[in-house]
Amino acid sequence: MAKVFSFPSPDDVSHALETYLAQASATAIASTGRFTIAITGGSLPATAFKFLKASKSVDFSKWHVFWGDERCVPYDHDDSNYKLVKEQLLDHVNVPKSQVFPINQALVGNSAEAAKDYHGQLAFDCILLGIGPDGHLCSLFPGFPQVNEKEKWVTHIDDSPKPPPHRITLTMPVLNNAKEAVFVVTGSGKSEMFKTIVEDRDMGKPSTHVAPASGKLYWFVDDAASQHLSAVKPSTFKL
Numbered sequence: 001m002a003k004v005f006s007f008p009s010p011d012d013v014s015h016a017l018e019t020y021l022a023q024a025s026a027t028a029i030a031s032t033g034r035f036t037i038a039i040t041g042g043s044l045p046a047t048a049f050k051f052l053k054a055s056k057s058v059d060f061s062k063w064h065v066f067w068g069d070e071r072c073v074p075y076d077h078d079d080s081n082y083k084l085v086k087e088q089l090l091d092h093v094n095v096p097k098s099q100v101f102p103i104n105q106a107l108v109g110n111s112a113e114a115a116k117d118y119h120g121q122l123a124f125d126c127i128l129l130g131i132g133p134d135g136h137l138c139s140l141f142p143g144f145p146q147v148n149e150k151e152k153w154v155t156h157i158d159d160s161p162k163p164p165p166h167r168i169t170l171t172m173p174v175l176n177n178a179k180e181a182v183f184v185v186t187g188s189g190k191s192e193m194f195k196t197i198v199e200d201r202d203m204g205k206p207s208t209h210v211a212p213a214s215g216k217l218y219w220f221v222d223d224a225a226s227q228h229l230s231a232v233k234p235s236t237f238k239l
């Protein structure tokens, strides 16, 4: 069962994520010596890292950073999810370059090759996810076959309904293989969709398919996003 944590404001969501990520990272480092995380794009990096990027207690030198999805554009393009995460986190902390795994830029323009290139033994401690207003996550869009991929851990889409059209994305098998999956949603604009996913469990929405085998699925949202919930009661934020 997913746990929903709802906070009065987007800044409160950012503070709670700072606490959550600091603890998730410390726990993983204590047991395996590293923290593997997959991060998506859109509005998530700004919310998730607003305060974390200034943290002095997190050992970023042990972080291994991957992307949940990427648009096939150069690293310095405004549509690049790599650029977003770089600007919102990596430029401010000391994750070694050798532990940052963006989509292979040399393969931009050949999305099938790039997906193959990114396929590996991906087992994450944590995956940070956003949802789109249509219920998509990563680059897994409603009604598109990539949502039902059962074998490949990384795939590509060349007709994304949201621009740009060419993208690489992790698939449900790798998302559900993560130790912890964490959705971040703020603002009233996504409140109806948030309810559709969390409460109505509409399987037509790709985000509803996220159910890590570990059972650890969290939603960090603000009260504007959770305003339509009735059956699901937000939990008190306590790790």
Ligand SMILES: O=C1O[C@H](COP(=O)(O)O)[C@@H](O)[C@H](O)[C@H]1O
Binding pocket: 040, 041, 042, 043, 044, 068, 069, 070, 071, 081, 129, 130, 131, 132, 133, 136, 137, 138, 139, 162
């Ligand atoms: O296209 C994408 O959209 C989703 C949601 O983005 P948001 O701006 O509505 O928060 C994002 O999670 C994904 O990484 C991105 O490529």
